[in-house]
Amino acid sequence: MALVELRNLTKTFKKGDETITPLLNVDLDIEDGEFVSLMGPSGTGKSTLLNVISGIDRPDEGTIHVDGVEVTRLSRGRLADWRAANLGYIFQTHNLVPVLTAYENVELPILLLPLSAAERCKRVELALEAVGLSDRIDHYPRQLSGGQEQRVGIARAIVAHPKVVVADEPTGSLDTKTSDQIQVLLQRLNRELNITMIMVTHDAETAGIASRHLVLDEGRIVESGKIGTTAVPAVAHR
Amino acid sequence: MFRFAPYVIKSLWRHRMRSVLTASGTAVAIFVFCCVMSVQEGLERLTSDEDAQRTLIVFQENRFCPTSSRLPEDYAPRIKKVPGVKDVMPVQVWTNNCRASLDIVVFNGTPPRKLQQARDLKLISGNWSEFEDRRDAAVVGRNVAIRRGLKTGDQFSIGDLSVKIAGVFSSSIPAEENLIFTSLEFLQYTRGLDAAGLVTLHEVSLTATADPDAVASAIDAALRAGPVATTTRRKGAFQTSTLSDLVDLIGFAHWLGYACVGLVLALVTTTSLMSVQDRIKEHAVLQTLGVRPARVFRLVIAEGLLLCNAGGIFGVALALAMLSWSGLAVGAEGVTIAFRPSIHLAISGATVTAIVGIVASVLPALQAARTPIVASLREV
Numbered sequence: 001m002a003l004v005e006l007r008n009l010t011k012t013f014k015k016g017d018e019t020i021t022p023l024l025n026v027d028l029d030i031e032d033g034e035f036v037s038l039m040g041p042s043g044t045g046k047s048t049l050l051n052v053i054s055g056i057d058r059p060d061e062g063t064i065h066v067d068g069v070e071v072t073r074l075s076r077g078r079l080a081d082w083r084a085a086n087l088g089y090i091f092q093t094h095n096l097v098p099v100l101t102a103y104e105n106v107e108l109p110i111l112l113l114p115l116s117a118a119e120r121c122k123r124v125e126l127a128l129e130a131v132g133l134s135d136r137i138d139h140y141p142r143q144l145s146g147g148q149e150q151r152v153g154i155a156r157a158i159v160a161h162p163k164v165v166v167a168d169e170p171t172g173s174l175d176t177k178t179s180d181q182i183q184v185l186l187q188r189l190n191r192e193l194n195i196t197m198i199m200v201t202h203d204a205e206t207a208g209i210a211s212r213h214l215v216l217d218e219g220r221i222v223e224s225g226k227i228g229t230t231a232v233p234a235v236a237h238r
Numbered sequence: 239m240f241r242f243a244p245y246v247i248k249s250l251w252r253h254r255m256r257s258v259l260t261a262s263g264t265a266v267a268i269f270v271f272c273c274v275m276s277v278q279e280g281l282e283r284l285t286s287d288e289d290a291q292r293t294l295i296v297f298q299e300n301r302f303c304p305t306s307s308r309l310p311e312d313y314a315p316r317i318k319k320v321p322g323v324k325d326v327m328p329v330q331v332w333t334n335n336c337r338a339s340l341d342i343v344v345f346n347g348t349p350p351r352k353l354q355q356a357r358d359l360k361l362i363s364g365n366w367s368e369f370e371d372r373r374d375a376a377v378v379g380r381n382v383a384i385r386r387g388l389k390t391g392d393q394f395s396i397g398d399l400s401v402k403i404a405g406v407f408s409s410s411i412p413a414e415e416n417l418i419f420t421s422l423e424f425l426q427y428t429r430g431l432d433a434a435g436l437v438t439l440h441e442v443s444l445t446a447t448a449d450p451d452a453v454a455s456a457i458d459a460a461l462r463a464g465p466v467a468t469t470t471r472r473k474g475a476f477q478t479s480t481l482s483d484l485v486d487l488i489g490f491a492h493w494l495g496y497a498c499v500g501l502v503l504a505l506v507t508t509t510s511l512m513s514v515q516d517r518i519k520e521h522a523v524l525q526t527l528g529v530r531p532a533r534v535f536r537l538v539i540a541e542g543l544l545l546c547n548a549g550g551i552f553g554v555a556l557a558l559a560m561l562s563w564s565g566l567a568v569g570a571e572g573v574t575i576a577f578r579p580s581i582h583l584a585i586s587g588a589t590v591t592a593i594v595g596i597v598a599s600v601l602p603a604l605q606a607a608r609t610p611i612v613a614s615l616r617e618v
Binding site for chain 2: 097100111
């Protein structure tokens with residue numbers, strides 16, 4: 001059984017008089033420890049797919065199972081609990097809480113878990129060490145560079161030891177050099193910590209770090225394959 | 239919940255000027271609320287405590303200002319014969335102002351020994367023997383002493399009166415701390431009063447089983463044949479009637495107190511709402527990380543509560559300090575209402591602050607908790 005199972009997933013919404021269907025009968029299995037990249041032209045449902053897998057958006061039809069839990073049936077509160085324990089989310093714009101230090105930002109998700117202060121401290125320090133920011137724990141987001149902020153965001157996503165980490169264009173707001181560093185980091189976390197990763201990206205080079213590559217178009221997965229067997233589109237912008 | 243305390247505190251500190259201004263506004267409003275409530279409490283104490291209910295005041299019929307009530311001093315033994323009367327204390331009243339005033343000075347002339355028996359007064363400084371021995375000696379209530387800067391040994395003059403302060407007293411009845419007691423004779427012979435053999439009122443204490451209203455009627459009936467007709471009422475009713483104009487004013491001020499609470503409510507709601515609207519995306523991020531909507535709701539409530547309490551507790555403390563140190567009182571026609579700090583006042587102020595903090599945050603908290611995550615994450 002796959003770690004993430006999507007069956008017949010459909011999502012529509014109204015925009016004025018127009019009905020938009022970002023996801024249409026999507027079926028997808030993601031195995032434990034896989035690193036999947038999602039590509040496709042803008043507006044084809046990549047982020048929507050990521051959001052419904054994360055449980056921050058709901059599909060109109062279909063089911064999502066993650067590690068045997070049907071997340072589509074959970075209430076909003078239960079979904080939040082599920083996310084706290086099982087899901088890490090890396091945002092394109094980092095979305096760190098500006099009034100909290102790097103340490104406090106990383107600690108936020110595990111404040112929700114039944115962990116002692118000592119255990120929380122250990123986990124935060126390990127997460128920050130994993131992203132190479134042990135010397136920045138007391139820095140506020142405004143005192144960090146874009147790349148460092150994204151590292152803190154990544155540490156925050158992995159600190160709860162989630163089953164799945166989703167990343168919405170994690171290198172989208174970074175320069176090339178920093179983007180390369182983040183790619184290496186994500187790949188390393190996937191391999192060394194065996195974290196299942198699902199990443200939306202517009203960038204073919206970033207998509208190249210994934211072990212599997214999916215292309216969405218008009219709400220459907222139009223290409224799917226292991227890296228090396230399926231060509232990664234050079235430019236996915238339409 | 240306490241795990242998120244640093245987040246709550248730092249969120250308030252993020253817009254420190256806004257938070258400080260809101261807390262200051264809350265402090266001022268709660269300060270006014272407490273002051274208004276202390277007047278209300280003072281009036282309540284004056285008209286409804288045991289002393290007010292179990293003591294009778296015999297006054298000249300159809301007279302209200304102490305300067306116009308002139309009863310024979312020798313009514314006292316006649317009143318004492320009425321069944322249910324335990325003791326009678328003739329009192330000559332002199333006041334510097336018959337109208338409503340915040341700095342009214344009221345002298346009560348009474349036989350010194352009777353005063354010590356009838357009133358629960360404790361000398362903070364000075365001694366009773368000097369008060370008894372010296373003709374122009376006076377004991378001064380703590381509030382008057384604070385307000386006028388008086389201490390034992392001082393000579394205090396006002397109008398035609400000049401007294402030597404033999405002591406400063408405190409009393410279990412706060413309004414009494416606004417009085418200056420002299421001997422009855424001294425006040426009767428004061429220039430301008432010409433009250434030899436006359437007193438303003440007789441204060442009547444009752445036996446434990448006596449019915450105050452029945453005894454009051456009996457006193458008026460017993461004195462009907464005398465040279466001056468009397469009206470006898472419970473002390474509380476007498477004081478309410480004497481202060482009737484002020485009672486109306488205090489009733490109106492009571493609404494001003496509630497208006498202050500409304501002001502705090504509006505102020506904290508506005509600040510909380512602005513804070514939530516500034517952080518729509520942040521609340522969506524928190525929910526994405528796994529914070530339940532109910533917890534987001536509680537976090538916003540905690541912020542409002544903390545903000546309101548920061549100002550409110552300061553306002554309460556300021557009001558209590560001002561009430562203890564200023565010795566303020568308002569009075570009219572020889573009757574005064576003491577503005578006194580009390581535990582009840584402190585608890586009321588703190589409770590109102592907490593309730594307002596919670597109520598004011600409900601709407602912003604609901605907005606934060608109901609934030610649609612995906613749409614809010616797209617906010618710039």
